[in-house]
Ligand SMILES: Cc1cc2nc3c(=O)[nH]c(=O)nc-3n(C[C@H](O)[C@H](O)[C@H](O)COP(=O)(O)OP(=O)(O)OC[C@H]3O[C@@H](n4cnc5c(N)ncnc54)[C@H](O)[C@@H]3O)c2cc1C
């Protein structure tokens with residue numbers, strides 16, 4: 479599973495960080511950083527929740 | 542029919558109910574997310590998703606932003622990829638309106654392209670949302686708009702495309718404010734009329750209301766506060782608006798943004814309790830085997846000791862998922878729904894976000910940035926507790942303080958926290 483963020487759409491509102499702080503972090507510069515782009519399968523449910531709850535539909539999963 | 546099998550982690554406690562089918566009424570944000578959640582939870586019965594609009598579920602926030610500005614076409618706002626509908630095996634019934642429900646006999650009546658139909662329901666999830674309030678005397682007058690659905694947005698955009706001489710926005714709530722911002726982005730002259738002394742002052746407090754007012758005025762909006770609308774004048778087409786202070790504003794487009802009414806009329810006499818929304822318990826259950834979610838649902842949120850109905854995007858998703866799961870468990874396994882509500886609004890180049898439950902008389906403290914730059918985070922406290930955070934272009938801070946609200950941090954600790 480690979481996390482893909484479309485940074486043209488992302489608005490750094492950190493909803494994803496709230497759901498999965500180990501995978502997503504919005505830093506002081508107000509940019510989103512993906513901390514682990516290829517998390518294990520055990521993270522899939524949480525990443526799917528991030529996909530759904532990202533208000534900008536900026537996150538997708540490959541694989 | 543196979544019984545529902547638990548799959549994901551949430552259903553391991555208590556009795557799992559086996560249901561043959563779930564009917565979801567309202568095919569928008571809460572409804573589609575509820576349908577997806579049922580399948581994620583392993584529910585294998587039939588799911589009917591019934592909606593009165595002709596469109597597949599689509600996203601509303603872009604309607605007042607990218608769709609209205611012309612940046613996006615409607616094909617970009619679908620909520621779920623078309624393949625996904627097949628994958629989750631939905632009985633999707635569009636252009637179909639639920640007209641009645643009877644709790645005692647559990648019968649649901651719908652009216653759609655195939656005519657009228659009455660069927661028995663097992664699980665029922667109600668997500669019929671809300672519709673806009675209108676101003677009396679404006680029905681059928683062209684140039685007068687509300688904004689709730691895609692068709693509303695396209696009609697308003699078509700009027701914007703004609704290059705109106707002036708748009709009058711009635712009501713400076715979030716939707717009205719976004720319409721004003723988008724119109725200004727298209728260089729259309731805007732007058733915004735607000736009955737309160739400051740926009741959103743009753744919710745956010747006067748100080749924050751003044752910041753809102755400044756932002757609009759800096760972008761060239763002719764903002765009139767503390768006045769109402771006496772009449773909208775014209776024949777077939779709107780020509781002007783008369784305000785309660787006697788002033789007359791010539792306008793060829795009027796947008797009414799004075800709040801919404803939950804869509805519950807079809808449930809009158811159903812046996813469900815209706816009181817400004819569908820009354821649910823803390824777990825989103827309205828009656829045995831009946832749940833509600835999204836803009837239409839009212840429930841006691843124990844985190845804030847408050848009965849609330851929340852008209853926010855993120856709430857519709859979380860609550861849709863919660864209400865779906867609730868249909869699959871018995872009372873002993875049911876969890877209360879206790880979110881910290883969160884909302885965003887894009888106006889001009891400002892990203893405004895609000896988390897928690899704030900009131901005009903809460904304590905207020907600016908903890909980041911400054912009001913002058915219109916870039917700040919403001920905390921709201923009540924009885925020593927952190928209850929809310931408002932951010933202007935401070936998304937990360939809003940989310941971090943939201944987590945503090947979730948953790949029950951005191952107002953003093955939140956104010957002094959270094960984040
Ligand atoms: C223009 C606009 C901009 C917004 N911007 C933001 C924003 O920036 N941030 C934010 O947090 N929130 C925003 N919102 C709010 C957010 O979109 C709503 O909270 C969300 O749509 C609620 O979802 P819902 O599924 O509960 O209800 P709705 O989206 O209202 O859907 C209810 C559906 O049920 C249908 N229906 C009603 N009655 C029946 C019936 N009897 N039978 C069958 N179908 C029926 C309706 O036609 C509708 O399709 C915005 C809303 C609008 C209108």
Ligand code: SF4
Pocket residue numbers: 483487488489490491492493494495502504510531532533534535536537
């Ligand atoms: S939720 Fe979406 S928009 Fe927000 S920070 Fe994450 S990817 Fe970006």
